Every structure is written in C-alpha cells, then in structure tokens.
Amino acid sequence: MRLGHAALLYAAVYSLAYFGAYALGRWMPLSTFLSQLSTVVATVSILLGLAVYLISRYARVRPDVLLDLGLIFEVAGAFGIAVANVWGIFPAAGSFDAWLEKANSRSALTGIPWECVWIIIFPLIAPNTPGKALLAALAAASAGPLIVILSKSVGATSLDVPVGAFLAYYASTTYLCAGIAFLISRGIYRFGRHLKKAQEIGSYELGERLGMGGMGEVWLAKHRMLARPAAIKLIRPEMLGMDGGSRRAVVRRFEREAQATATLRSTHTIDLYDFGVTEEGSFYYVMELLDGLNLKELVERFGPVSAGRAVYLLRQVCHSLGEAHDRGMIHRDIKPANIFACRLGPDHDFVKVLDFGLVKASEDSQPGATELTEAGALTGTPAFMAPETAMGTGVDGRADLYALGCVGYWLLTGQPVFEGDTPLSTVVQHVQAQPVPPSMRTEIDVPESLERVILSCLEKDPANRPQSAGGLDSQLAGCGLDQEWNRERAEEWWRLHMRSKEDPYE
Numbered sequence: 001m002r003l004g005h006a007a008l009l010y011a012a013v014y015s016l017a018y019f020g021a022y023a024l025g026r027w028m029p030l031s032t033f034l035s036q037l038s039t040v041v042a043t044v045s046i047l048l049g050l051a052v053y054l055i056s057r058y059a060r061v062r063p064d065v066l067l068d069l070g071l072i073f074e075v076a077g078a079f080g081i082a083v084a085n086v087w088g089i090f091p092a093a094g095s096f097d098a099w100l101e102k103a104n105s106r107s108a109l110t111g112i113p114w115e116c117v118w119i120i121i122f123p124l125i126a127p128n129t130p131g132k133a134l135l136a137a138l139a140a141a142s143a144g145p146l147i148v149i150l151s152k153s154v155g156a157t158s159l160d161v162p163v164g165a166f167l168a169y170y171a172s173t174t175y176l177c178a179g180i181a182f183l184i185s186r187g188i189y190r191f192g193r194h195l196k197k198a199q200e201i202g203s204y205e206l207g208e209r210l211g212m213g214g215m216g217e218v219w220l221a222k223h224r225m226l227a228r229p230a231a232i233k234l235i236r237p238e239m240l241g242m243d244g245g246s247r248r249a250v251v252r253r254f255e256r257e258a259q260a261t262a263t264l265r266s267t268h269t270i271d272l273y274d275f276g277v278t279e280e281g282s283f284y285y286v287m288e289l290l291d292g293l294n295l296k297e298l299v300e301r302f303g304p305v306s307a308g309r310a311v312y313l314l315r316q317v318c319h320s321l322g323e324a325h326d327r328g329m330i331h332r333d334i335k336p337a338n339i340f341a342c343r344l345g346p347d348h349d350f351v352k353v354l355d356f357g358l359v360k361a362s363e364d365s366q367p368g369a370t371e372l373t374e375a376g377a378l379t380g381t382p383a384f385m386a387p388e389t390a391m392g393t394g395v396d397g398r399a400d401l402y403a404l405g406c407v408g409y410w411l412l413t414g415q416p417v418f419e420g421d422t423p424l425s426t427v428v429q430h431v432q433a434q435p436v437p438p439s440m441r442t443e444i445d446v447p448e449s450l451e452r453v454i455l456s457c458l459e460k461d462p463a464n465r466p467q468s469a470g471g472l473d474s475q476l477a478g479c480g481l482d483q484e485w486n487r488e489r490a491e492e493w494w495r496l497h498m499r500s501k502e503d504p505y506e
Contacts, residue, residue, distance in 0.1 A: 001056070002125045002126060003052065003056050003066065003067070003070045003073075003125060003126040004052065004053045004055075004056030004057050005053075006122075006125045006126070007048075007049045007050070007051075007052035007053040007056065007073060008049065008050070008053040009049075010045075010049040010077055011045075011046045011047075011048075011049030011050045011053070012049075014042060014045050014046050014049065014080065014084075015046050017084070018038075018039075018042040018084070019042070038083070038084075041080060041083045041084075042080075042084075044080070045076075045077070045080030045083075048073065048076055048077070048080070049073075049077070052069065052070070052073045055069065067126055067127070067128050068128070068132070070122075070125075070126035070128070071126075071128060071132055071133070071135075071136035072136075074118070074119075074122045074126075074136050074137075074140055075136055075139045075140050075143070077118060077140075078115045078118055078119065078139075078140035078141075078143040079140075079143040079146075079147065081113075081114045081115050081118055081143070082113065082115055082143035082144040082146075082147040083147055084114070085113050085114050085115065085144065085147075112173055113144050113173055113174055115140060115141070115143055115144055115174050115177075116173055116174055116177040118140065119137050119140050119141060119174065119177045119178055119181050120177050120180055120181050120184070122136075122137075122140075122181065123137075123181050123184045123185040123188060124184065124188070127185060127188045127189060128185065128189075129185075129189060130182060130185050130186040130189050133181065133182060133185035133186075133189075134178070134181075134182040134185070137177075137178035137179075137181040137182060137185075138175070138178050140174075140178070141170070141174035141175045141177065141178040142174075143174075144170055144173075144174055145166070145170050145174075148166070203223055203274070204221040204222065204223055204230060204232060204274075204286060205221060205222050206219045206220070206221050206232065208220050210231060217233070217234050218231055218232070218233050218234075219231070219232045219233075219234065220289070221286065229289045230273055230286050230287060230288065230289050231286075231287045231288070231289045231290070232284055232285065232286050232287070233284065233285045233287065233355075234278075234282050234283070234284050235282060235283040235284070235285075255275075258272070258275040258285070260327070260329065261329070261356045262275070263327070264320075264323055264324060264327070264329075264356060265323065266319055266320045266322075266323040266324075267319070268316045268317065268319045268320040268350075268351050268352060268353060269320040269323070269324070269352065269353050269356060270287050270288060270290070270340070270352045270353065270354050270356070271287060271288040272285060272286070272287055272356075273286040273287060273288065274286035287354075288352075290340050290342040290344075290352055291342050291343045291344075292340055292341050292342030292343055292350075292498070293340070293341060293342075293498075294336060294337050294338070294339060294340050294341070294354075295313065295336035295337075295339045295340075295341060295407065295410070295411065296335070296336035296337040296410075298336075298341055299336065299410060299411060299414050300414075302497065303414060304411060304412055304413055304414040304442055304444050305411050305412070305444075306444060306445075306484065306485060307412065307444065307445060307446055307447055307450050307479075307481055307484065308481040308482075308483075308484025308485035308489075309349070309411075309484075309485040309489075309490075310408055310411040310412055310450070311450065311476050311477075311479055311481045311482075311484075311485070312349060312481075312485040312486070312490070313339070313341060313349065313351055313411065314404060314407070314408050314411075314472075314476055315473050315476050315477065316350070316351035317334070317339055317351055317353055317404055317407070318404070318469040318470070318472050318473035318476070319469075319473070320351070320352075320353040321334075321353070321397065321400050321401070321404070321469040322468065322469035322470050322473070324356065324397075325396075325397035325400070325468065325469055329356070330395060330396065330397055330399060330400060331353070331355070331356060331400050331403075332389070332395070332399065332400070333355055333381060333384075333403075334353075334384060334400050334403035334404050334407060335381045335383070335384040335403065335406075335407065336407055336410050336411075338353065338354045338355045339351060339352075339353055339354070339407065340352045340353075340354055343494055343498070347487065347490075348487065348490040348491045348493070348494040349485075349487075349490035349493070349494070382420075382423040382424075382426040382427045382430075383406065383416040383417070383418070383419075383426055384403040384406040384407065384416070385403070385427055385430055386398070386399035386402035386403060386430070386462075387402075387430050387431045387460050388462060390427045390428075390430055390431055391431060396462070397468070397469065398462040398465050398466075398467065399462070400469075401457050401465055401466055401469065401472055402457055402458060402459075402462075402465060404457060404472070405417075405454050405455075405456075405457025405458045405465075406457075406458070408438075408453075408454045408457070409435070409438050409454055409458070412438045412442055412444055412446055412450075412454070413438050413441045413442040413444075414442070415441055415442075417430075417435045417458060418430055418433060418435070431460070435455065435458050437451055437455065438451055438454060439451050447479060447480075447481065449478070449479040449480065450476075450479045450481065453466075453472070453475045453476060453479065456475075457472065
C-alpha cells in the first residue's frame, strides 16, 4: 500500500511541477513544449508512477515480487528526478529564453540533488533485504552522474565541472545517501525479523488475538507446513508467580502435566496439538480452533436455556470430566467460560471443555504428580468454587461436579448461585449459605427432577453430591428430558442464530 501511494504521489508531483508550471506560465509554444525531450521524460516518469500504483492496487502479485518491482521503480524514479535536476526542467513561470539561459549557464553543481530525498525515504516506504536495497540505492545514486555525462555527450547541457569537483559532489550527496539508505534498510530488516520471530511459536505463526483471560491470551495461529488453523494460549510466567529460581522446576511440572493432558481422548475435551515454553519463558498450548461460543457468551447473548438443552450440554461435560477424573486429574476451574458449545462437522451444540492445561493431580493419583499452580494458592473462579476448594481442604473430582452444578444453575437462570459484593464474600457464601432453588430465580420451566440434581451438586459436603461424573451423567439422563433437546433441535437453533465462521486462512 505504501509503495502504491508513493508511486501515485510521485506521478502527481511530477505532473504539477512540469505540466502545471507550463500551464501557469505558457513560457513556450505548445507545439515546441510537446516536442521537447524533457516532456517525453516527464511523461514517461508520470506513466511509470501510475503503472506502479495500479499494479500494487489491482494486480495479483506476490508481496516479495511487488517489493522487488518497487526497487526497479526506485531506480527509474531516481533517473526521472535526476533528469529534472540536471536539465532544470522544473522552472518557475517565465520566458522560454530565461529558462534556457538558466538551464545552460551553470558553471558548478550546487545544492543537494532531489534524488537524495528519494533514496533515503524509499527503504521506509518499501523495505527489502539489505543487499537488494543497497544495490538499488547505489543504482539510484548513479542516476545524477550518468545523466550529466550523457547530457554533455549529446550537447543537451553546457554544464562544465572539473572531474574532481564532479566526483566529490556526488560522493558527498547521492552516494552518501545510498549508504544511509542501506543502514536504514538493514535496521528495518532486522526489526522485521525480530517481529516475525515474536509472531512465531514453535511451528506456528500467530495471527489475530482471539481473547484475553486471567491466565493468558488466546491467539489465532496457523501451522507453517499444514493448512490447519489452530488456537494458541500463551501463559506468561509472571501469571504463575514464577521467579527465576523456580523456573526449572515449574517447566518440568508444566511438561509432565501437559503430556498427561494430551493423553485425554474424550471427544468433549479440547484437542491439544502441541505445547512448550518460548525463549521468553512463556508457556503455550496449541489447541484445535473451535467454531462457536462458550456458555457464558451463550447465556449473555441469548438468555437462559431450556431445561432439556441444559441437560444436553451438561452430560457432554460429564463425559470429559469422567475420563479426566479416572486418570486422577482435577480441572479445578469448571465455569461457563471454559465450556465451549460449537459446531463440529455435522454436530451442533457439541461441547468442548477448555483449559485442561492447568489441572491439579488428585491426592490419590500417581506418585510424583505435582501441581503446576503455586503451592497453597487459591485457584478457580469464586462464583463457581467448591467449599472444600475455598477452605483448602482435601479436593477431588467432586469439586469439579460442584462447579458443574453452578454451571447448570447459570444455564437455567442466567445468574450465578451466589453473588457477593467482593470475591471473598462470594466464596464465603459457597462455604456457608444455602442456594435458592433455580426454579425460583428464572422464568424457565425447571422440572423438579432436574432441580433436585442441580441442588445435589451444590451440597456443601462432597459426600452428599454425586460421587462421580458418570454417576451425575446417569442422574441427568434420568430426568427424562432427552427428547426435549436433541441433535435436530440443536442444528435448527444454530442455523437460526449462528453463522459459521469463515476460515481466516482460506
């Protein structure tokens, strides 16, 4: 775009300076003016600028080829400027005789050639590799000397300058500017390399930022070899309270737990493609890119869901948690924002559980398993936190089921179970207060059987809750709402309310 704008500006300035000056002054007959060699040069220069503009705007040319074309334009443009500078074809309005006398009576080269400005600003307009930029800058710097030599050989100018002064003049102007342009180009090229490197993680190139949360940022990404788009979650080391001394231990724990997460095969757990640590110490996960919205967005945009749909979504979460709990892994941050309803192939309202990256091993998991989060730290979201999590007592998979009960409450009412003035007061209510039945806080018809299951998940004592994700799934299935919401109803809803995202890399 900058190259095209520069070419258009070049053509416009040349037109105004040459043809505009003639139109204002009429300092020679039109027929004589049109027959001048300078008019031919001006016309070619203007057409060249317009051609480059049109190519950059409308032609389907690869960016690297277009930038190389820009270097050719830099050289050709410098020759057009040099002709104007040496021949003096940009005169002020006046008589033709005065202009001719001015153009041919110079006895020395003075001032700074206009090519210098062109040579210096061009690397800023259309950067290229330092080697190519240097060659183009030297060729552009040679435009002035070549025009002087050619003009003298054909008698187009009577300019008479000693060879030493001639060489010193151009060495201290255009060629010096070519050296400056090379330094500018090298600096821009290095900056571009650093920027590109910063936008690359492993084998992936970062695109736009998709979101930002408490633990990090999520970016759209593309594998450099495959066409498959993905999502990358970046977790800064400072967000984990990590200092230099604990870096190595935290990295080892991160790798162990990421490998464990990657083994999860439930279709309702988001696929983890890759993971690692950047040179800056940031953790990253490469995950499948989903087309849909999380349950927080779903309720905020469309309101509470029907009882049948709530059961349909919650049972899929149970499928994901069941496998994780069987492997001794606790999610610890089940909440609407971490549960994604998406369109996956022919399926709609297909649930994917997110953020299995920062899980905690349960107390009865394999020996040696450790948690990635800082020891003693309170993890989770206050509005969806189990009492035992808040109190720091023994935590197992039933804490996830408490949080899932809070999610079901949110789906049916559009409100959290407890709302305090501060996060601490919300946590205290989870420990001490009894929840209001969801049917009393929503206009949605909540069957008694479903309300009973939701409230059982919200029991303060883990022993009074469903004892496993599979057990909760069976209880939800027993509510008899399977026919109220199914794949056909889900597909109909998505066609009515949601457009499919276009692949940003098509």
